Amino acid sequence: MILAGGRGTRFWPLSRKRKAKQLLALDGKQTMIQQTVARLLPLSSPNNFWIITNEDLQKEIGRQVPRLNKKQIIAEPLGRNTAPAIGLAAFILLRLNPEAVIGMFPSDQVISDEKAYRRTIEKGVEIAAAAENIVVLGIRPTRPETGYGYIEVGAAYDTETSRVRRFTEKPDAVRAAGFVSEGNYFWNSGMFLWSARTLANALREHLPKTAPILEQIAAAYGTKKFVSTFKRLYPKCENISIDYAVLEPRSAKGEQGSSIYCLPADFGWNDLGSWTALHEHHEAKQHPADGNLIQAQGIFTLHATGNYLHAPGKFVAAVGVNNLVVVETDDALLITTREQAQDVGKVVKYLDEKKLKKLV
Secondary structure, three states, X not given: OEEOOOOOHHHOOXXXXXXXXXXXXXXXXXXXXXXXXXXXXXXXXXXXXXEEEXXXXXXXXXXXXXXXXXXXXXXXXXXXXXXXXXXXXXXXXXXXXXXOEEEEEEOOOEEOOHHHHHHHHHHHHHHHHHOOOEEEEEEOOOOOOOOOOEEEEEEEOOOOOEEEEEEEOOOOHHHXXXXXXXXXXXXXXXXXXXXXXXXXXXXXXXXXXXXXXXXXXXXXXXXXXXXXXXXXXXXHOOOOOHHHHHHHHHHOOOOOOOOEEEEEOOOOEEOOOOHHHHHHHHHHHHOOOOOOEEEEEEEEEEOOEOOEEEEEXXXXXXXXXXOXXXXXXXXXXXXXXXXXXXXXXXXXXXXXXXXXXXXX
C-alpha cells in the first residue's frame, strides 16, 4: 500500500500539482515512486500493490509504473490525510482477503540498503500476521529533529523488536533533544505493517464516525457505482492522520495492552523532506570538498561553499555565497538558504491564495 498523494510543496518550483515530488527523479534516474515500487517488488506480486493518490497524479503514476494494476491506483476525490486513505484500502482488502498483511509505505523516501530493508519488512510481516499486532518501523535519531514524530519504546519483544510505549508528534527543540539523549526513542518513519482485519478493527474502535463511511465505499469497489460513491461519501471522512487516529489512542492502552511493536529500520533512510535534506543526502554520497552540489551545463565557483544550485542547461557561477538553495525552472526561480528551506511550502500557499495556478 503506497501513499502517493500530496503535492510536495517544499520542493517547489520543481514539484507542481501535476508533477509532485514523488514523480520527480531526485536521487538517480528513477522517480521516487518508481524506486519505491522497484524495491518492494521482490516481496510480492505486482497484483498485490495498491496506490492511493489524487486525480492530478493518477494518470502519470500509471504511466510511470506500468507493471501495476491501474484499477488499484485509486485517486482520492480530495485529500483527507492518511487515516481515511489507508483505511479505505484496509476495508477493501478485508473483503478480498481478511488475513492479508498490509504494508503502508510513503512514496517519497530514499533507502540505501534495499536488502536490509526487505529483511526488516519480512520480519515485520511475521509479527503483524501472528496476532492483532501493529508494527512500525523506527529510525534511530541522529539529531534532535523537530519535523518528525517520535516513538518511545519499552520492553523488548525479541532480540530486534521492542514494545511501543507512546507516540509523540513533532516535539519542540528542547523535548526533541531530551528524546535523543534518553536513547529509547525512534523517529516515526511512516512505514507500518498490520493485517487488514487488525487495521479495520482499530479504525472501527478509534475512528467510529469515519469507519462506517469507508466500509460503504469499500463495498462499492469493483462495481460501476464505486467512483460516484467514493466522490459522494469520502468528503464526509475525518481529515486525520493514521498516527492521531489509531496509533496514539491505541498506544494509550500501555505497552502490554496496545500490541504495537517498533522494529528498528537500520537500512539507510531519508525522507527527503526539503531541499536541505536533499542537499545533505547527496553530500553524504558524493562528499564534494566545498559542499557545493550544482546541476548545470558549466560551473565556476570562488569562495562559495555548501550551496545547492539547480539550473540545468545553464552555466552557473557562484562567487562568495554560502549555504544557498537556488532552483530554476522555465517559469520560476527559488532563492533561499538551506536553513530556511523548510518554509518553501509557504510560497505555494501564497501562490494558491493569489490564484496563480500556472505556478503551482
